[in-house]
Amino acid sequence: MPAGTVAAMSDDNPSTPDADDAAFIARVEAFHAEHCVRIDDPAASGPGSEDPEGLLAARSYQGALAHAGLAGLTHPVEYGGAGLTAHHQELFTRATANWHRPDAPLSISHGMCLPMLGQFGTHEQKAAHLADLIRGTTIWCQMFSEPGAGSDVAGLSTRAVLDGDEWIIDGQKVWTSGAHYCDYGLVVARTDPTLPKHQGLSMFIVDLSTAGLEIRPLVQMSGARGFNEIFFEEVRVPAANLLGEVNQGWNLAVSMLMYERVSIGAGGGALNAKRHPELIQLARDLGRSDDPVVRQALAALHISEEIKGFIGQRIRSAVAAGRVPGPEGSIAKLTGALLARQARDTAMTIVGTAGQAFERNAAGESDLRSTAGRKWSGFCISAAGISLAGGTDEVQRNIIGERVLGLPKEPDPFKGAAWQDVPRS
Amino acid sequence: MDFTPNDEQQAVVDLAEQIFSDVLAPELQTERLRAVEVDGDWFDRDLWRTLGEAGLLGIALSEDVGGAGLDALALALLLRSQGGHVAPLPLLPSSVAALVIDQHGTDEQRRRLLGGVATGTTVLTVAVQELLDDRLDTPSCAFTGGRISGRKVVVEHLSVADHLLVTATTTDGPRLVLIDASAAGISAETGPSTRFQPLSDVTFHEVPGELVGGPGAVTALLDHLRLGICATQLGVTERALALTAEYTSTRQQFGRPIATFQAVSQRLADQFVNVGGIRLATLSAAWRLANGHDATEDLLVAKWWASERATDVANATQHVHGGMGVATDYPLHRYTLWNKHLTTSLGAGNQTLRRLGDLLAG
Numbered sequence A: 001m002p003a004g005t006v007a008a009m010s011d012d013n014p015s016t017p018d019a020d021d022a023a024f025i026a027r028v029e030a031f032h033a034e035h036c037v038r039i040d041d042p043a044a045s046g047p048g049s050e051d052p053e054g055l056l057a058a059r060s061y062q063g064a065l066a067h068a069g070l071a072g073l074t075h076p077v078e079y080g081g082a083g084l085t086a087h088h089q090e091l092f093t094r095a096t097a098n099w100h101r102p103d104a105p106l107s108i109s110h111g112m113c114l115p116m117l118g119q120f121g122t123h124e125q126k127a128a129h130l131a132d133l134i135r136g137t138t139i140w141c142q143m144f145s146e147p148g149a150g151s152d153v154a155g156l157s158t159r160a161v162l163d164g165d166e167w168i169i170d171g172q173k174v175w176t177s178g179a180h181y182c183d184y185g186l187v188v189a190r191t192d193p194t195l196p197k198h199q200g201l202s203m204f205i206v207d208l209s210t211a212g213l214e215i216r217p218l219v220q221m222s223g224a225r226g227f228n229e230i231f232f233e234e235v236r237v238p239a240a241n242l243l244g245e246v247n248q249g250w251n252l253a254v255s256m257l258m259y260e261r262v263s264i265g266a267g268g269g270a271l272n273a274k275r276h277p278e279l280i281q282l283a284r285d286l287g288r289s290d291d292p293v294v295r296q297a298l299a300a301l302h303i304s305e306e307i308k309g310f311i312g313q314r315i316r317s318a319v320a321a322g323r324v325p326g327p328e329g330s331i332a333k334l335t336g337a338l339l340a341r342q343a344r345d346t347a348m349t350i351v352g353t354a355g356q357a358f359e360r361n362a363a364g365e366s367d368l369r370s371t372a373g374r375k376w377s378g379f380c381i382s383a384a385g386i387s388l389a390g391g392t393d394e395v396q397r398n399i400i401g402e403r404v405l406g407l408p409k410e411p412d413p414f415k416g417a418a419w420q421d422v423p424r425s
Numbered sequence B: 001m002d003f004t005p006n007d008e009q010q011a012v013v014d015l016a017e018q019i020f021s022d023v024l025a026p027e028l029q030t031e032r033l034r035a036v037e038v039d040g041d042w043f044d045r046d047l048w049r050t051l052g053e054a055g056l057l058g059i060a061l062s063e064d065v066g067g068a069g070l071d072a073l074a075l076a077l078l079l080r081s082q083g084g085h086v087a088p089l090p091l092l093p094s095s096v097a098a099l100v101i102d103q104h105g106t107d108e109q110r111r112r113l114l115g116g117v118a119t120g121t122t123v124l125t126v127a128v129q130e131l132l133d134d135r136l137d138t139p140s141c142a143f144t145g146g147r148i149s150g151r152k153v154v155v156e157h158l159s160v161a162d163h164l165l166v167t168a169t170t171t172d173g174p175r176l177v178l179i180d181a182s183a184a185g186i187s188a189e190t191g192p193s194t195r196f197q198p199l200s201d202v203t204f205h206e207v208p209g210e211l212v213g214g215p216g217a218v219t220a221l222l223d224h225l226r227l228g229i230c231a232t233q234l235g236v237t238e239r240a241l242a243l244t245a246e247y248t249s250t251r252q253q254f255g256r257p258i259a260t261f262q263a264v265s266q267r268l269a270d271q272f273v274n275v276g277g278i279r280l281a282t283l284s285a286a287w288r289l290a291n292g293h294d295a296t297e298d299l300l301v302a303k304w305w306a307s308e309r310a311t312d313v314a315n316a317t318q319h320v321h322g323g324m325g326v327a328t329d330y331p332l333h334r335y336t337l338w339n340k341h342l343t344t345s346l347g348a349g350n351q352t353l354r355r356l357g358d359l360l361a362g
Helices: A019-035 A052-067 A086-095 A104-120 A123-134 A249-266 A276-285 A292-320 A328-356 A364-387 A393-404 B007-023 B026-039 B045-053 B072-084 B091-104 B107-119 B216-250 B262-290 B296-320 B332-344 B349-361
Strands: A140-143 A159-163 A166-173 A184-190 A201-207 A213-218 A227-238 B124-127 B142-144 B147-156 B163-170 B173-180 B186-192 B198-212
Touching: A019 A052, A019 A086, A052 A104, A086 A292, A104 A123, A104 A140, A104 A184, A104 A249, A166 A184, A166 A201, A184 A249, A201 A227, A201 A249, A249 A292, A249 A328, A276 A292, A276 A328, A292 A328, A292 B349, A328 A364, A328 A393, A328 B147, A328 B332, A328 B349, A364 B296, A364 B332, A393 B262, B007 B045, B007 B072, B072 B091, B072 B216, B072 B262, B091 B107, B091 B124, B091 B163, B091 B173, B091 B198, B091 B216, B124 B147, B147 B163, B163 B198, B163 B216, B173 B216, B216 B262, B216 B296, B216 B332, B262 B296, B296 B332, B296 B349
Parallel strands: A140 A184, B124 B163, B142 B163
Antiparallel strands: A159 A166, A159 A184, A166 A227, A184 A201, A213 A227, B142 B147, B147 B198, B163 B173, B173 B198, B186 B198
């Protein structure tokens, strides 16, 4: 992609809503007024939890959304979608920006797997899976990273070998978000180790209940169990579950990673909800809103969130105009990661020593403080993960440098070498 | 000023490192620490006993009460070792409270309390932080007629402590009050901190207590606590950086160690400078304290650096570890959690700057 792509990115603001748009927005508003609370409502529990209660809330919200004809907006009605346009998706995202949507556990399912199936799935694959996926009856995960393949994900080692009308998959995945509550996953595996690393990969739809597939949860330092290790031991997958073409998996993976980056950096829902309104309320509740240092931190956070909002809006309008997200997904994702850290630091400035407390049962005033401390304390130790998920900040900066600014690539001594001839740990 | 440890101080470092390294060797650390955390009181009693037998628990106490007769600098070096091994012990509050009692208490108090601290049979803790209040030297807890009433938060080691040293306001101004942890009138709610340690929200209702020292004792306690926090943070950040240098030198991606990527190596070089700043500021303040100079300002400088720049160290060491950094089977996450805890102890960077600004600009 040539230099100057940034300038060529769409600056179109979504057009002024017409009467049909207004009716659609009213439907979205009415639905959320019935099913959700506002993000600054004390009942909004922050980014959706992945405990059984949080999952139930997510499924219940998504099911009701589908029932109301507001789920899978851009997907055809025959596959369970609403048959609307990317323009409606943008209207939906904007109309719900200030509602607490309990759908964080579905963010990979809907932000990444759904568009991939929509874009690359065969009619049979879409007919089999899309409707359930859209209404949250099934939840999907993404299986890319491996112990030896993090930033260098294209160097992954999990093998898939064709045996009659089945692929046999052996290997290990790691950091798989949500696999322990998911039904299906999209896995990338090496189908030809004699080709250069980017050219010998394929993507498959895998039923997580298949024999030989084992999911082990990983405990994070936040105490959460959001990630998993997945072990594949002779896992048999029907040949019909190949997504896209054999050995074209890297192209699909790049598309999926861009969906991921757009989802993390520019999507709707809890992940991209503005945090400064909640933090302003927190500062008021703790009697710290008069502190000029706190006020400046809040103002600076507001500015960063505005800028990120513009970036997200620009990307979504490009998507609404029918373009597949390109490296601008990296801009959004990097901005989102930096913003999460800024919000974390602002939150810790406000809560101070209370940020040490993780869970307490006190009542009254102390409960306010301890709850705030617990919530933002948890956010504080998980915010750094946003700089890792979906490609590290450094990976995004390399993509921006090479593909947007058009800088020369870093020399690769293994360029063109067969995957099996490159050393790895 | 000379920050090079003298022979006695070096002996403390060597002995402490030997004990901590034996008990918390890398291959034992995760299992042992997890057992102590699951056990619930965040207190490795075997390790405590070993430190007591080695004479390290009374390192900065006077010889006439069973201590080793060294100073606050030696204590700082011991706490640095503890931080380097993320050892769950009440070493910081117990040692600092004992040192302040040694310096400011009556002879009778010293003899009654400090012998047990030096051997490890007596554990002390401190209660200085109040709800929604960063002004640590003007406590709202009140001590009148020999009884203390009020409330303190984020009190560490309450369940294992024999006595608490509490900051309180009297008709003569702020003072330290010593109370028995089993006294009637103490109620507490305890929950875990981010570093898995129990923290208590403690309410005192007319709890009998005794004064320790005069007006200078409150400053002495806060100063020595700040020193202890900075020294522990020094050990935490030094070890986190060492782990990170090792990991990035062996972890391969794109056919080479990730440390050979400049985005990794330059960021780690910045952390070396940050940790160096923590080391110098902490040892400088320790030297002043140990030699009887006013050190409040220096300690605020050290505390700010050991909060803000230590946060940079945590961010960087965590980030270049990728997913390994958050995995509880790998040691780094403990260093990050300790770092965060120490950063916010006695007020984070913002509160420290405000206090230092008051001192500098009046």
